[in-house]
Amino acid sequence: CGRVPGPANGQPACAVYKPKRGGAYHADAVTVPTVTTTGIARIVTFLDPSLFGSFGLPAAIPGHPAGL
Numbered sequence: 001c002g003r004v005p006g007p008a009n010g011q012p013a014c015a016v017y018k019p020k021r022g023g024a025y026h027a028d029a030v031t032v033p034t035v036t037t038t039g040i041a042r043i044v045t046f047l048d049p050s051l052f053g054s055f056g057l058p059a060a061i062p063g064h065p066a067g068l
Contacts, residue, residue, distance in 0.1 A: 004055045008032045015057050016045075026060045027052040 017025035
């Protein structure tokens with residue numbers, strides 16, 4: 001999971017890329033945890049790859065996405 005630059009709905013967010021044939025990774029989901037003083041209260045996952053553009057993230061990347 002790569003960290004999304006900037007908040008999503010006021011919360012930190014994670015960009016999830018899924019490996020495809022040929023070694024590229026493609027946008028899959030944006031996961032947004034609701035963080036409270038006692039821990040994570042809930043986790044919402046948006047299975048909408050078109051959201052990646054809203055965060056300035058590429059729809060696909062070559063190799064391993066850990067560098068994001």
